[in-house]
Amino acid sequence: xxxxxxxxxxxxxxxxxxxxxxxxIQGLFEWNxxxxxxxxxxxxxxxxxxxxxxATIGVIARKMDMCKVCKK
Numbered sequence: 001x002x003x004x005x006x007x008x009x010x011x012x013x014x015x016x017x018x019x020x021x022x023x024x025i026q027g028l029f030e031w032n033x034x035x036x037x038x039x040x041x042x043x044x045x046x047x048x049x050x051x052x053x054x055a056t057i058g059v060i061a062r063k064m065d066m067c068k069v070c071k072k
Contacts, residue, residue, distance in 0.1 A: 005062070006069035012058030019052040 005013070022033040038044035061067060 006067060008058060009062045009067055009070055012055040012062070015052060015055035016059050019055070 026032050034045055034048050038048060062070060
């Protein structure tokens, strides 16, 4: 993560890091961090997955130099 990144790019990067670690934990130990965080609520779990998906799109956009704030 670049030090001169904008706030949105930093948040999306951290969300993607947390999601990647959560998936690794689920794969290794069969323990779903997102289910624990959502308290078994389907709506909350869906919101978490949507946020991670949006964060992924943000990171892809940044990698393609599409963020106008970070380009400066």
